[in-house]
Amino acid sequence: MVKEEMGKTFLDVMKDKGYNVREYVDLKDYTSLQIGGPARFFSEPYHIEEIKELITTAKELQIPFFVLGNGSNVLVSDHGFDGLIIVTKTNMNTIEVSGTHIKASAGAMLKDVCVRAYEESLTGLEFAYGIPATVGGAVYMNAGAYGGEIKDVLLKCTYLSEDGEIHTMYKDELNFSYRHSYFSDNKDIVLEAEFALDIGKPESIKEIMDDLLNRRKTKQPLEYPSAGSTFKRPEGNYASALIEQSGLKGFQHKNAMVSDKHAGFVINHNQASFGEFIELIEIVKEVVKTKTGYELECEVRIIGEVKDSHNK
Ligand SMILES: Cc1cc2nc3c(=O)[nH]c(=O)nc-3n(C[C@H](O)[C@H](O)[C@H](O)COP(=O)(O)OP(=O)(O)OC[C@H]3O[C@@H](n4cnc5c(N)ncnc54)[C@H](O)[C@@H]3O)c2cc1C
Known part of the structure; x- marks a missing residue:
């Protein structure tokens, strides 16, 4: 846990340098899965010098940091992140x-x-x-x-x-x-x-771009929050095919669900918690292993402790 005095020093140093750092910002608003608790510190830097300053100071004060882009490949714990989240997309996009x-x-x-x-x-x-x-x-x-x-x-x-x-x-x-x-x-x-x-x-x-976008709209559950393909493609096969073969297409676990449109997508069906999502990932891995012998590996980056999920 970030020590109280370290956190205060971090905020003071950043303020003195004219950089804006916010506290307790909900990360579900910054992830495509719409799951995730608060970031203890949160910054949307404007330039490289600012990132450098944030990182150097965070390191000196032993504050962990994580860089977030569009948040479309991350699953964040409901406990959030006890450190500094740096979001690039807001102000560094030339x-x-x-x-x-x-x-x-x-x-x-x-x-x-x-x-x-x-x-x-x-x-x-x-x-x-x-x-x-x-x-x-x-x-x-x-x-x-x-x-x-x-x-x-x-x-x-x-x-x-x-x-x-x-x-x-x-x-x-x-x-x-x-x-x-x-x-x-x-x-x-x-x-x-x-x-x-x-x-x-x-x-x-333009024709290729439009065609590929249309293919996505037809095949992917873009109407639900997700992180795209949840699992990496295993050598010589496809995660979606293995999940479908294992009878899990459309399988719902509490508020998380294997999409019935594309089995490679685990979706946040109805305000799923981190725990529910992790549980479904574990179920899918286990069933696919038993039924097909393949071990699926998560493509989505998990931020937080998987053990946190079991208290939810
Ligand atoms: C509907 C949907 C469809 C998708 N389709 C595809 C697809 O076709 N192909 C595909 O490959 N992926 C796909 N994805 C997954 C995702 O878009 C990609 O993995 C993408 O590269 C993640 O980019 P991001 O900016 O959202 O990164 P984030 O999710 O914010 O971060 C992902 C990782 O990158 C790191 N990172 C981000 N920015 C930086 C930086 N500046 N420096 C260092 N590390 C950084 C983060 O720390 C994290 O570990 C899809 C996701 C969704 C929701």
Whole structure:
């Protein structure tokens, strides 16, 4: 637990530097699952210097921190987060085009980068149009869809490392694999990404973007809060197919449910708690293991203790 005097010092230091840090902000308002208790400290920085200051001070005072993009791949405990949550999407979202390259801040929404690419007749990012991610979250996760992944279009990435220094790494150094990047293994923070695209025809770029978005609307339960695919694709199979095969499509557990439209999505059906959601994830894993032999792994990042869920 953050010590009272450390918390007070943190707020004082930030106030003295002119940075706004809020307290006890409900994280369910910042996650696509609409689940999650309060963040002890909450900041929406405007620039890199501010992030640097937040992190350095938090570390000095032993306050844990977590960077949130669009919150579309996180499940937050009902107890919230006893530390500092830094949200990038609110104020760090510039997008700049130079020739066939697009540079975007970590908090820019991927869909806005895609629209900008289309406006500039640049092709390559169409696959990402419907992914509800920030650039930072998409790089962290190596987000992908319809045969494309972020690594296919990324040129380089600027980030704040744990030692408080700003570095740039090129794609080949970023250790990308399926839903994994260099950033998945440390606390470094993506600040900016540069994408290298090709010149294309605006009509065909638009046609592909519209088609992929329509496919999502038809196949995914976008009318319910979710975090997209709850589980990673296991080697040689699909999580949704295994869940369906195990008879769990449409299975409801308290207020959480395996979507009856797309079995890969566990949805917040009716104001589910963290505990209910975790319980359903555990049920799905167990049944799928028994019926198919596959061990499903969560794609969603869990913030909080799974043991907290058992008190709910
Ligand atoms: C309806 C729906 C459909 C989806 N479809 C897809 C899909 O087709 N393909 C796909 O891959 N995913 C999909 N997702 C999941 C999700 O959109 C992606 O995982 C996305 O990359 C998460 O981005 P975010 O900005 O929301 O990150 P968050 O959920 O906010 O964070 C995810 C992780 O990234 C880290 N992170 C965020 N920003 C930074 C940063 N600046 N620096 C360092 N770390 C950071 C966080 O700490 C966290 O660990 C879908 C989700 C939903 C709700």
